[in-house]
Amino acid sequence: MFKLKKEFVLLILIFLLTLSLRLFFVFQTDFFSEDLAYFHLRNTENILETGKPIYFDGLSYSGRPVLYPPFSNYFLAFFSLFLPINLVAKLIPEILISSLVIIVYLISKELTKDVRASLLTALMAGFIPLFASKILNTISIYSFVLPIFFFMIYCMIKIREERSYLPYLVIFSVLLPLTHSTAFLIVFSLIIYFLLVISESWNLRATNKEAIFFVILTTFLIQFLIYKEAFLLYGFNTIWSNTPVQLFLEYFKDINIMTILYEVGILPVVFGFIAIFFGLFRKKRNDLFLLGGVILSTLLLLTLKLISIADGLLFLGLTLVILSSLTIKNFFNYLKLTKFSHLQKHFSVILVILVIVSLAIPFVISANKTVKNIPTEKDIEALLWFKLNIEEEAVVLAPLEEGHLISQITKKSNVLDDLFLLAPDPGERLEDVDQIYTTKSEFKALDLLQKYDVDYIFLSEKTKEKYNITELSYAVDKKCFRIRKYEEPKIYQVREC
Amino acid sequence: MKNQKSIKLENVKLIAIPLLCMVVLVFPLILREINGEPLAEDISYYHTRIAQQISDKLWLPKEDNYLYGGRMMPLIPGLATFLAVPNLIFNIPINTFSKILPILIGVFSFLIFFMLLQEFKVDKRLTDISLFLLVISPPFIYTFTTLNDHIIPVFLILLSSLLYLRNKKFFSLMTFLLIPLFSIPDAFIGLFFFFIYLLSTKKKLKPFFFMLLLVSIISLVQYLPMILSYGLPELLDFKVSEKGVNFAFQNFISDFGGKFGVSLFSILLGISGLFVVWKKKYKNLLIYTLFIVLIVLSFYLTWLIVYLNFLLIVLASVGLIYLMKKKWESRLIKNFIILIFVFGLIFSGISHINRISKMPPSKLVFDSLNNLRLEPEGVVLSHYSNGFWISGIANKPVVMDRHFIYMPNVNQRNRDLQDIFYSINVEDITKLLDKYNINYIWIDKEMKEGQVWSREDDGLLFLLNYNPKILGIRYRKFEKIYSNEETEIWRVKENF
Structure with a gap:
């Protein structure tokens, strides 16, 4: 009879718990909580139809080239051969992000050699609040990036003793840059790790040096090949993905401790920083330096605003969670030496309760909020009506947050969406779209609408809330505007006048 | 073994x-x-044109007459001479x-x-x-x-x-x-x-x-x-x-x-x-x-x-x-x-x-220039990067090309070209068109996509497309004589 070790049973239970909770929220709605999710759906559909990702998107910005690493969409397309695409889009990203608990367990076990600390850390990893607000129900690219990235970190730790992990490292070194541009974070992490090791006059094994060289070279070359067109146009501004100035401050905010505490959770932050202090500055260890490299590179990139706050916190948070295992282990080791050594099990329970209170509850609250942030049934009905009743070549105006939704559901061109790289004048368009929704001047509105050849304006509830309007005040002129749909949300047709 | x-x-x-x-x-x-x-790169057409001249006249040209106002040539244009020799001897x-x-x-x-x-x-x-x-x-x-x-x-x-x-x-x-x-x-x-x-x-x-x-x-x-x-x-x-x-x-x-x-x-x-x-x-x-x-x-x-x-x-x-x-x-x-x-x-x-x-000139550009070749003699206005194509394929003199060395008044020419391209003052443009005896304007896709203009109604493009009539002032009428997906050719006519 096959007997599973108790630790694996607990690990599987943690994985299933994390996955079930995520799927519970995700399947509460048929829709997605982020606009970019609709781009991923469309790209995956394109792969299924043509075998290739979208290189030139006729529906985005009324036509523009697209630069997006395609691996994640190919991965989803593969599963879509066997299952409905919407089910795959809901299921696969959640399975991948939930697998992080296993990866976190494995890394923690390598660091601490302590099952209890590793399991508790794995439990923490499943309920980081940021993972509910940013990665839940969004077909987020980080569902792919984070497991690959941290599995590579695990392989880097393991290859010191077992060369059997080298093939995995090689494979994922190729897959990570094909998944997202944040792959360069691993390059920085490894470089800082290497510098830390040299500064301690330690010798890295030849295998590790070769692995680091290979990862840096592959990442650099693949990213270069993917983004060279963007480099030609923008130079080093490619790093900021041509983000409009108006959004720059929002995306690349200054980092502060309150943000970290709120998004990552008090427990991982406190435990993680304690581990950094003892691990990096007191008992210096090679494997800790690797995680230290991740933390330092993330902080450096966040400070230099080379990575957005949301992206940076994902890596920072998870690394702090992993490092928490050291603090937990040290705590229990210390406890063994005290009078309270017989209360270890009780303290374990207390820690679980702390995880639930400080992480799981905020996770659930955040998840609830995220799944409510979806297009309404009425919006979708209106857009489906649009798809069936409006001419194919129409250009539809919607705010930035609904650009991909418009393209995916109506299959019509949008004026603006949040894929800014290689997009024509996103900053100018963002300003113009805001003006169109808020101006009281019909002349100004018409001038801007003609600039982008807009045929229809979509006015959803969210748009009304965003701009604090109830309708388009200038659209009363029947010569220039016609309301095609009177029920909410309204659709205005722009006429030639 | x-x-x-x-x-x-x-x-x-x-x-x-x-x-x-x-x-x-x-x-x-x-x-x-x-x-x-056709043959890739613009400089190829410069050398083949000079080689053809050498072969036709059996002599090294002293002046390049395919630049408006003429341009002196080096004593022995090496590559062009080298290209002409097989044609002279073996008829290649x-x-x-x-x-x-x-x-x-x-x-x-x-x-x-x-x-x-x-x-x-x-x-x-x-x-x-x-x-x-x-x-x-x-x-x-x-x-x-x-x-x-x-x-x-x-x-x-x-x-x-x-x-x-x-x-x-x-x-x-x-x-x-x-x-x-x-x-x-x-x-x-x-x-x-x-x-x-x-x-x-x-x-x-x-x-x-x-x-x-x-x-x-x-x-x-x-x-x-x-x-x-x-x-x-x-x-x-x-x-x-x-x-x-x-x-x-x-x-x-x-x-x-x-x-x-x-x-x-x-x-x-x-x-x-x-x-x-x-x-x-x-x-x-x-x-x-x-x-x-x-x-x-x-x-x-x-x-x-x-x-x-x-x-x-x-x-x-x-x-x-x-x-x-x-x-x-x-x-x-x-x-x-x-x-x-x-x-x-x-x-x-x-x-x-x-x-x-896939290097330029493309077939469409080549066809356009071949069409221009069939038109009567006249000076062509275009961006200097198109100069060699126009003189080599269309066999028409240009105002500017990429051979700047010893181009007469090269800086003034460039300034004048910029004025023609970006002005919408009909009088100023007319004077400059007269100065260089311009009969044709050759525009390609690159010129309209940022090389010269960024919008359809920028500078000269506005005048070409809208052809304003200003009473009492002598103006040029522009007539589009050819266009394809990549190029346009305009004839400059005099009209009162």
Whole structure:
């Protein structure tokens, strides 16, 4: 009879718990909580139809080239051969992000050699609040990036003793840059790790040096090949993905401790920083330096605003969670030496309760909020009506947050969406779209609408809330505007006048 | 048995690598012929036009009348003369010969480079890899698949070097003295290489100074009529922009779109090769100096990359051999890294062949210019980067082209062209059109997509499209006589 070790049973239970909770929220709605999710759906559909990702998107910005690493969409397309695409889009990203608990367990076990600390850390990893607000129900690219990235970190730790992990490292070194541009974070992490090791006059094994060289070279070359067109146009501004100035401050905010505490959770932050202090500055260890490299590179990139706050916190948070295992282990080791050594099990329970209170509850609250942030049934009905009743070549105006939704559901061109790289004048368009929704001047509105050849304006509830309007005040002129749909949300047709 | 095998392998290599060279160089031409695309690059049309003139008039032209106001020519336009000779003697059409010549020169240059490596007693493995890397290197492919100013000078510098090393100094000198007839800057670069060679081998510098004197005299004689008539050439007060180039380093790397650019993979291998040879740093100090000087100058004079490439591929070969010979802990990583570099280099080469096969002028541009050729005589206004096409294909004089040296009033011409392009003042434009007797305006897609204008109603485009009538003022009527997906031709008519 096959007997599973108790630790694996607990690990599987943690994985299933994390996955079930995520799927519970995700399947509460048929829709997605982020606009970019609709781009991923469309790209995956394109792969299924043509075998290739979208290189030139006729529906985005009324036509523009697209630069997006395609691996994640190919991965989803593969599963879509066997299952409905919407089910795959809901299921696969959640399975991948939930697998992080296993990866976190494995890394923690390598660091601490302590099952209890590793399991508790794995439990923490499943309920980081940021993972509910940013990665839940969004077909987020980080569902792919984070497991690959941290599995590579695990392989880097393991290859010191077992060369059997080298093939995995090689494979994922190729897959990570094909998944997202944040792959360069691993390059920085490894470089800082290497510098830390040299500064301690330690010798890295030849295998590790070769692995680091290979990862840096592959990442650099693949990213270069993917983004060279963007480099030609923008130079080093490619790093900021041509983000409009108006959004720059929002995306690349200054980092502060309150943000970290709120998004990552008090427990991982406190435990993680304690581990950094003892691990990096007191008992210096090679494997800790690797995680230290991740933390330092993330902080450096966040400070230099080379990575957005949301992206940076994902890596920072998870690394702090992993490092928490050291603090937990040290705590229990210390406890063994005290009078309270017989209360270890009780303290374990207390820690679980702390995880639930400080992480799981905020996770659930955040998840609830995220799944409510979806297009309404009425919006979708209106857009489906649009798809069936409006001419194919129409250009539809919607705010930035609904650009991909418009393209995916109506299959019509949008004026603006949040894929800014290689997009024509996103900053100018963002300003113009805001003006169109808020101006009281019909002349100004018409001038801007003609600039982008807009045929229809979509006015959803969210748009009304965003701009604090109830309708388009200038659209009363029947010569220039016609309301095609009177029920909410309204659709205005722009006429030639 | 082993000896027989190695001899057989050597024989195979002796045939295979030059054959590969020929295939690589012929391929872009074949692709262009299949797609019905004309000769690539604008400078080709300048040389073929001058060659045709030489062939027609059986004399070297003193003036280029295809620039409005005329432009004095060098005494012996080397490449054009070289193109005309087979036509005069064997009746080989200039157009055909201009397609074949770069390939032939490329193969010969490749063979001479091989012989040079043997003269320097370079190790067999390093030689084989260097030759392979040379053949697939983008600068080599571009240089010897398009008719440009550097094909003959590169060949002559290589040949002259080989003759010198084989102690045939007189023939070496004679060969070298031909270079200024083709390109004076290339001649001086060749002299610079000679200077470095003499210093590094601790030989006397007398030959260098002697050659410097001779080359300077020949260069002076080439441009003597112009110097006597105009003095020194006018310095440009505007920046020459290349189509599609946004950053300085873009030209340096072929993967970024640089025509002469080197492959990023060869740069990385070259850096590792440099680390290997650095061990003998003081022995090779002058080589490093040459390398660094060439790299720095290449950012300003892109064509120097052609010469830098020969040095770089040897270093890259050293780097590649080092990676292959080095003891790796992980065979898997070693194999992957070598595969990445090899495939990367091959990919860069193939990618460059593909780019050359799609280089302008396209068939649509060619058709448009052929149409313009059928129109009556008249001066054509367009961006200077189109000048050679217009004069070479449409056989019409232009206001400006890319040959700025000794172009009469080049800065004023540029200012006037800018005024015509960007003004919407009908009176001002009319005066300038009259000044240059402009009869046609030729506009291509690039001009409308940022090279000159960014919007459909910018400057002259506004006037062309809306043709305003201003009572009481003499105005020009613009009539569109031809258009296709990429170009427009407008006739400038006088109307009162």
